Every structure is written in structure tokens, then in C-alpha cells.
Amino acid sequence: xxxxxxxxxxxxxxxxxxxxxxxxxxxxxxxxxxxxxxxxxxxxxxxxxxxxxxxxxxxxxxxxxxxxxxxxxxxxxxxxxxxxxxxxxxxxxxxxxxxxxxxxxxxxxxxxxxxxxxxxxxxxxxxxxxxxxxxxxxxxxxxxxxxxxxxxxxxxxxx
Amino acid sequence: xxxxxxxxxxxxxxxxxxxxxxxxxxxxxxxxxxxxxxxxxxxxxxxxxxxxxxxxxxxxxxxxxxxxxxxxxxxxxxxxxxxxxxxxxxxxxxxxxxxxxxxxxxxxxxxxxxxxxxxxxxxxxxxxxxxxxxxxxxxxxxxxxxxxxxxxxxxxxxxxxxxxxxxxxxxxxxxxxxxxxxxxxxxxxxxxxxxxxxxxxxxxxxxxxxxxxxxxxxxxxxxxxxxxxxxxxxxxxxxxxxxxxxxxxxxxxxxxxxxxxxxxxxxxxxxxxxxxxxxxxxxxxxxxxxxxxxxxxxxxxxxxxxxxxxxxxxxxxxxxxxxxxxxxxxxxxxxxxxxxxxxxxxxxxxxxxxxxxxxxxxxxxxxxxxx
Amino acid sequence: xxxxxxxxxxxxxxxxxxxxxxxxxxxxxxxxxxxxxxxxxxxxxxxxxxxxxxxxxxxxxxxxxxxxxxxxxxxxxxxxxxxxxxxxxxxxxxxxxxxxxxxxxxxxxxxxxxxxxxxxxxxxxxxxxxxxxxxxxxxxxxxxxxxxxxxxxxxxxxxxxxxxxxxxxxxxxxxxxxxxxxxxxxxxxxxxxxxxxxxxxxxxxxxxxxxxxxxxxxxxxxxxxxxxxxxxxxxxxxxxxxxxxxxxxxxxxxxxxxxxxxxxxxxxxxxxxxxxxxxxxxxxxx
Numbered sequence: 001x002x003x004x005x006x007x008x009x010x011x012x013x014x015x016x017x018x019x020x021x022x023x024x025x026x027x028x029x030x031x032x033x034x035x036x037x038x039x040x041x042x043x044x045x046x047x048x049x050x051x052x053x054x055x056x057x058x059x060x061x062x063x064x065x066x067x068x069x070x071x072x073x074x075x076x077x078x079x080x081x082x083x084x085x086x087x088x089x090x091x092x093x094x095x096x097x098x099x100x101x102x103x104x105x106x107x108x109x110x111x112x113x114x115x116x117x118x119x120x121x122x123x124x125x126x127x128x129x130x131x132x133x134x135x136x137x138x139x140x141x142x143x144x145x146x147x148x149x150x151x152x153x154x155x156x157x158x159x
Numbered sequence: 160x161x162x163x164x165x166x167x168x169x170x171x172x173x174x175x176x177x178x179x180x181x182x183x184x185x186x187x188x189x190x191x192x193x194x195x196x197x198x199x200x201x202x203x204x205x206x207x208x209x210x211x212x213x214x215x216x217x218x219x220x221x222x223x224x225x226x227x228x229x230x231x232x233x234x235x236x237x238x239x240x241x242x243x244x245x246x247x248x249x250x251x252x253x254x255x256x257x258x259x260x261x262x263x264x265x266x267x268x269x270x271x272x273x274x275x276x277x278x279x280x281x282x283x284x285x286x287x288x289x290x291x292x293x294x295x296x297x298x299x300x301x302x303x304x305x306x307x308x309x310x311x312x313x314x315x316x317x318x319x320x321x322x323x324x325x326x327x328x329x330x331x332x333x334x335x336x337x338x339x340x341x342x343x344x345x346x347x348x349x350x351x352x353x354x355x356x357x358x359x360x361x362x363x364x365x366x367x368x369x370x371x372x373x374x375x376x377x378x379x380x381x382x383x384x385x386x387x388x389x390x391x392x393x394x395x396x397x398x399x400x401x402x403x404x405x406x407x408x409x410x411x412x413x414x415x416x417x418x419x420x421x422x423x424x425x426x427x428x429x430x431x432x433x434x435x436x437x438x439x440x441x442x443x444x445x446x447x448x449x450x451x452x453x454x455x456x457x458x459x460x461x462x463x464x465x466x467x468x469x470x471x472x473x474x475x476x477x478x479x480x481x482x483x484x485x486x487x488x489x490x491x492x493x494x495x496x497x498x499x500x501x502x503x504x505x506x507x508x509x510x511x512x513x514x515x516x517x518x519x520x521x522x523x524x525x526x527x528x529x530x
Numbered sequence: 531x532x533x534x535x536x537x538x539x540x541x542x543x544x545x546x547x548x549x550x551x552x553x554x555x556x557x558x559x560x561x562x563x564x565x566x567x568x569x570x571x572x573x574x575x576x577x578x579x580x581x582x583x584x585x586x587x588x589x590x591x592x593x594x595x596x597x598x599x600x601x602x603x604x605x606x607x608x609x610x611x612x613x614x615x616x617x618x619x620x621x622x623x624x625x626x627x628x629x630x631x632x633x634x635x636x637x638x639x640x641x642x643x644x645x646x647x648x649x650x651x652x653x654x655x656x657x658x659x660x661x662x663x664x665x666x667x668x669x670x671x672x673x674x675x676x677x678x679x680x681x682x683x684x685x686x687x688x689x690x691x692x693x694x695x696x697x698x699x700x701x702x703x704x705x706x707x708x709x710x711x712x713x714x715x716x717x718x719x720x721x722x723x724x725x726x727x728x729x730x731x732x733x734x735x736x737x738x739x740x741x742x743x744x745x746x747x748x749x750x751x752x753x754x755x756x757x758x759x760x761x762x763x764x765x766x767x768x769x770x771x772x773x774x775x776x777x778x779x780x781x782x783x784x785x786x787x788x789x790x791x792x793x794x795x796x797x798x799x800x801x802x803x804x805x806x807x808x809x810x811x812x813x814x815x816x
Contacts (some may be wrong), residue, residue: 036724059723059770061722061725062725071719072716072720073717073718073725074716078724078734080733085720101721101722101723129655142726146715146726146727150657150715150751151657151687151748244758247546247547248546248547248548254553256631257631259550259633260548261547290783290784294630295782297783298542306550409813409816414554435784436785436787437779437780439546449590452546457787459786468617472816473815475815478815491793514770
């Protein structure tokens with residue numbers, strides 16, 4: 001794929017909305033296309049986290065094995081969303097498995113490459129961090145809601 | 160307007176009884192003036208007055224022999240219109256189903272004469288009408304009781320330490336809502352009552368007394384007695400802008416202060432003449448073949464009141480007291496176009512902790528400063 | 531737009547007296563949630579209701595529960611109520627068999643303003659059993675599918691096994707041009723759909739804030755987060771409606787239990803325009 005097309009793809013991804021042309025140029029050096037068939041793992045718990053995925057189509061489920069209870073899926077990420085921030089945070093290892101539950105097309109950003117660029121260009125680094133912290137904030141909020149176990153006993157109009 | 164001697168009051172009670180009314184009026188029981196069925200003049204609290212303040216109620220003797228020389232006791236007329244307990248329907252098992260039979264609303268109507276309804280209580284009846292005789296839905300038991308009762312009001316020629324009807328605009332003189340209104344005058348020379356009928360059925364009763372017209376002097380003396388009562392009131396509530404002030408102070412620290420004193424005993428809601436909340440209980444007999452639905456008075460102070468699947472909406476006493484006070488003085492206005500408080504002061508007298516709705520409302524409004 | 535005026539209620543003379551009706555069918559939707567189908571022909575087919583209204587259902591001698599109606603308002607011969615088994619009365623209802631009788635009073639309360647949504651997109655957001663009072667909305671919208679723009683249904687449940695009306699959900703999406711997005715709080719390895727709270731689903735749809743009406747029903751916390759999300763997407767408050775829940779004993783404004791500030795949930799609600807209750811939603815222990 002031509003870099004121009006990749007630029008276009010990146011431009012359309014909500015995570016990079018309104019990113020300056022300059023920063024886009026910095027970023028694109030770390031980007032490549034990725035495809036995963038249903039059932040394939042994008043990330044594996046404990047492995048080195050060296051990729052940041054911008055999902056374009058399909059769906060990735062984050063799951064973990066809870067011993068006797070088997071595999072529990074706790075969250076999915078779909079088109080327009082991102083997968084993983086362990087690439088940014090030491091010790092750079094994944095805490096979950098990420099499996100494609102529908103064919104996934106994504107842009108893979110190389111974690112080490114991104115980290116280096118963030119270090120060398122703090123403006124760029126700050127831009128990335130701002131965007132990522134927004135994602136993290138929303139995820140945290142959603143996780144809190146999940147913790148409430150809302151549907152456990154409340155019941156619409158019913159008593 | 161006529162004037163009658165005390166003996167004619169007894170005659171009025173007899174006339175009502177002959178016409179088939181169960182006469183309910185003031186009488187002394189267990190150290191308090193309560194409303195109950197009375198047989199004649201002797202049952203009235205003649206020469207009985209009362210002294211009231213926050214958490215305190217005492218009867219005292221009056222030397223003037225007044226029949227209506229007390230202010231208010233713990234019982235209000237809602238007891239006779241919305242009985243504390245009523246059966247709403249009964250059901251009998253029939254195979255896999257059941258048949259339903261009407262409850263108390265279908266009982267043969269009992270004509271009742273309410274004797275001694277105070278002006279603030281007339282207002283309370285008007286407010287209960289708004290709740291139970293709505294445009295869309297009517298409570299049949301309330302309607303039957305209301306339709307079958309005649310109201311004989313008594314203007315107040317005395318006020319108590321917890322009265323504040325004057326500031327609420329609901330007393331101490333009656334303005335409509337009655338069939339007959341009395342004003343009692345106990346002068347040094349003479350003891351009499353003025354009588355004024357406001358409806359045809361009230362007129363029919365008064366006519367039987369064959370009383371002479373009241374003289375201008377008698378009328379003037381009666382009006383003066385009522386005017387004096389307004390000045391005797393022990394407390395007042397400033398209602399101007401109060402609903403707004405309460406709306407703006409939902410999280411006022413004074414709610415916590417009240418909650419430290421409030422026992423959540425529900426006394427205030429039981430004695431209040433407009434508190435209308437109830438609960439419904441469905442029960443069966445021991446064989447399980449006959450069921451009844453019963454309604455009984457409930458209170459927003461009870462811990463079960465706001466229970467929902469998964470919890471309780473108002474677990475704290477703070478929230479329950481706030482619900483009660485804001486309902487009375489704020490939300491009633493939204494719901495029924497008028498405050499739900501009539502200034503009778505019962506909730507102040509009968510609160511074991513002496514919590515005073517007028518003082519609490521003022522404290523909220525004045526940003527916590529006690530007044 | 532205001533919420534729809536409710537027609538005169540077909541009631542017995544005494545609003546507290548139930549009418550015995552017999553059960554046609556009991557369908558278990560999930561482990562703890564079932565749908566009672568009531569035969570209404572015995573009442574002469576006179577029963578009419580609007581989507582969003584509820585009935586009081588009575589179990590002989592045991593008590594009564596407020597249950598929203600979840601069937602098609604155009605079908606007056608059968609009435610369906612989807613019920614979560616949580617307390618004594620709902621457990622009693624759960625033990626009923628075909629042909630058994632229960633008591634019914636209703637319908638009560640306000641309804642979803644479907645008329646006001648004509649010509650607009652409709653975004654329905656449901657959480658848990660909150661889908662039940664919205665199912666009559668779906669039936670009404672689909673009956674006149676062309677009268678409305680996009681229909682978007684965002685539905686969240688606890689787990690895949692807790693999803694209600696699975697066949698219908700699929701059918702609405704496949705054959706009625708409804709954008710159905712379903713998510714669960716917890717999935718297992720067989721679940722390939724969305725996992726996460728219902729508000730996450732907003733990431734996958736684009737709403738036209740000027741042309742969309744939103745109907746929201748679910749646990750209060752879920753609704754609050756949903757309202758934030760709708761606000762974030764620029765939907766004016768006037769176009770948002772929600773259904774509230776409180777303890778109810780009488781359903782006609784006599785018993786006082788369901789008061790929510792100035793509102794009686796039973797007769798002023800359960801469906802409210804957001805503009806009317808917005809200021810009440812943040813108040814704790816109201």
C-alpha cells in the first residue's frame with residue numbers, strides 16, 4: 001500500500017481526528033496495515049507489548065483466563081477504537097489476550113518507534129498522550145459502570 | 160345569621176341524630192380532646208381548654224364554660240373520611256381463579272355530621288378533596304364518606320401555642336367549605352353562639368332551632384372574639400417565596416441538624432390533617448381460600464416506604480424529614496396548586512422531639528440561622 | 531414536544547379493585563425473566579394501552595407489582611408482561627401455569643411520544659429489563675416503518691444469557707431496517723458480539739442531533755450515563771424521554787409512595803420528557 005493511502009486511512013480514524021499534517025508525518029513512519037482472521041490473537045497476556053492498534057473494521061475481544069471459571073471476555077473494541085496502551089507504559093507487557101471475534105483490519109503502530117518519537121518530539125508525545133488519556137478515561141468510566149452490575153436486580157418499572 | 164343559647168346546641172345535635180346523622184364532635188378522652196361519636200351536649204368538652212407548645216399538650220379548666228374553648232386535639236377529620244384501615248376488596252378462590260367482591264366502598268353509606276370543624280381543618284378537607292376527588296380518578300370510599308357528611312364549622316375564638324393558621328391564611332375565621340358555621344362568645348354576662356348556614360341542608364338544620372336573628376352587637380362581638388384569636392397564635396410561617404427557597408436548599412446542612420433530633424416516629428404524619436399516604440396489604444385467611452386487600456395509613460418516615468427491588472430510595476432520616484417538609488410546603492404546590500400545610504400546628508405539639516415545622520422552614524430559608 | 535396525553539383509563543369503578551384474568555402462556559426469556567401472556571378476550575377486548583404504560587398485576591392474597599406492558603398495543607386480545615423475578619409477588623407470578631388467574635388493574639401512567647417522533651430518527655436505548663416497556667414502541671414504529679427515519683436500538687444486558695427477545699432482536703435488524711446493536715457486561719468465549727456497557731455502543735452509530743428522538747429505559751445509573759452520552763452527541767434535552775421507577779402501591783396518585791420531588795411516577799410518569807426531570811436526577815435520596 002502506498003503511504004498516501006495509509007495517510008488517508010489514518011486521517012479517517014477517530015483517534016487521529018484533526019492531527020496536524022506534521023504530526024501525521026511523524027506518526028506514519030511507525031504505521032503498517034494489519035489483518036487478523038476471526039479467532040486470531042492480536043495480543044497475548046504476558047507477551048511484550050510493542051504494538052498499538054487502530055481498529056478499522058471487525059471486533060477484538062479482550063479476555064483473560066480466570067482459572068476454574070474459564071475464559072471471561074470483559075470488553076470489546078470495534079471500528080474507530082484503539083487497542084492497547086501497554087506499549088507506552090513500562091514494563092511494556094500485555095495484561096490481557098486480544099482475540100479477533102470478527103475479521104479485523106487495523107493499522108498497527110510500532111510501539112518502540114512511537115515511544116522514541118514521543119521522546120524526541122515532546123509536542124508529538126503530548127498530542128499522543130492527550131488522545132490516549134481520553135480513551136483511558138472513557139474506558140475507566142465504562143469499567144466502573146460495569147462494576148455496578150447494573151442489571152443485577154433493578155428492573156425497569158417492575159418490582 | 161342567628162344566635163342561639165348553649166341549650167340550642169344540644170338541640171342541634173338531636174336534630175342531626177333524628178335526621179340520621181352519626182354526630183362526630185369533640186369530646187375528652189385520655190386527657191385530650193378528640194373527635195368521636197357524641198350523643199349530646201354533655202359529651203362536649205364544656206369548660207375545657209388546652210395549653211400547647213412543641214412536644215407538649217395539657218388540658219386546663221376554663222371558667223367560662225365554653226364548649227369550643229380548646230384549640231385542636233391529635234385527631235383530625237381525615238380519620239373519618241380516609242379510615243386508618245379499610246378493606247378495598249375481598250376475593251374468594253374459585254378453582255384456578257377467584258371472584259372479587261367490593262370492599263368498604265360498597266358498604267351502605269353512613270351519614271356523618273362533623274361538629275366543630277375548625278377553619279384550618281376546613282382547608283384540610285378542601286386539600287384532601289384535591290387528592291381523592293381528582294379529575295381523572297376518584298377514591299370511592301373517600302367520596303362516599305365526603306358526600307354523606309355535613310360540616311358544622313366553628314370559628315376559633317381562642318388560639319394555641321402551636322397555631323399558625325393566621326400566617327397561612329387559613330384561619331381563624333372560616334370562609335366557605337361548611338354547611339353551618341358557629342362562633343362561640345363567652346362574655347361576662349352572656350354565653351351564646353352565632354349560627355350561619357351556607358347550604359340548603361345546613362339551612363334545614365338551623366331552621367329547626369327556631370332561633371332569632373343575631374343582633375348587630377352580637378355579630379360584632381363574635382367577630383371581635385375571632386380577631387383576638389389571630390393575635391393569640393404562638394407561631395407563624397412566612398410562606399412568601401418559601402417553595403422556591405426550599406427548592407434552592409435541597410442540600411442545606413440544616414436537614415442534618417433536624418435529622419439528629421427526628422426519631423422518624425411518624426407522629427407528625429399521623430396527626431397531620433392532610434397527610435394522605437397509605438399502603439396496601441394483601442392477605443389471606445388461614446385456609447388460603449379467602450383474600451383481602453387492605454389499605455392502611457402509611458408514612459414517608461417509615462423505612463419501608465420507598466423500598467424498591469435492590470434497595471431503599473431514602474435510607475436516611477434526613478431524606479425522609481426533607482421529603483415530608485418539602486412535600487408539605489413545596490411539592491404540594493406543584494402537585495395540587497396549594498401548600499399541603501394548613502397551619503394547625505399538630506405536628507409541632509405531637510412531635511416527641513419538639514421539631515417545629517415553622518422553625519425548620521425558617522432556618523432553611525434563613526441559611527441555617529435559628530430564628 | 532411533550533409526552534403523549536394518556537387516554538381515559540378503562541377501569542373498574544374503584545381504581546384499587548383488580549379484574550381477574552387468565553393466563554394464556556408463560557414463556558421464560560432467561561433464567562430469571564419470563565413473559566406472561568394474558569387472555570384479554572374475557573374483558574371484551576376493550577383494553578387499550580399506549581406504549582410505556584404499566585399494569586398492576588395481583589397474585590391472589592400475596593400482593594401486587596407494577597409491571598410495564600411489553601406487547602403490541604394493536605393486539606387487544608393478548609397482553610404480555612415481561613417480568614424479572616426478584617421479590618415475593620414476581621416469584622408468585624413466575625409459578626403460574628397456563629389457565630391460572632391473576633388480578634389486573636390498569637393501564638396506568640404516561641407513554642412514549644411516538645406521534646412526536648414521526649418523520650424523525652428514533653434512538654432507543656435500553657438496559658436489562660428496560661427493553662420490556664420499549665418493545666411496544668418497536669411494534670408501533672415498525673407498523674408504520676416509513677413514517678420514521680432511522681430506527682436505532684442500543685441494548686445492554688448483563689450477559690448473553692440475559693438477553694431478552696433474542697429472536698425478535700435479530701429479526702428487527704434483518705428484515706425491518708433497524709440498526710440493532712447489542713452489548714453485554716460479561717461475555718464468554720462463545721459470544722462474538724460487543725462487550726461493555728451500553729453507552730459504548732454510541733461509538734458505532736452516528737446520530738443526527740437535530741433529527742433524532744431518544745427513548746431511554748433501564749436502571750437509573752445506566753440512564754444517567756446514557757443521558758451524558760446523548761448530551762455529548764448534541765441531542766437537545768427536548769428530544770430525550772426516559773422511564774422512571776419507584777415503589778408503587780396504588781398507581782393512581784393516592785398512596786404517595788412513588789413521589790419523585792413534585793412528580794408522582796405512577797400518574798405523571800413513568801415516561802417523562804428529560805426537560806421535566808433533569809433537575810431531579812442529580813438529587814440524592816429524593
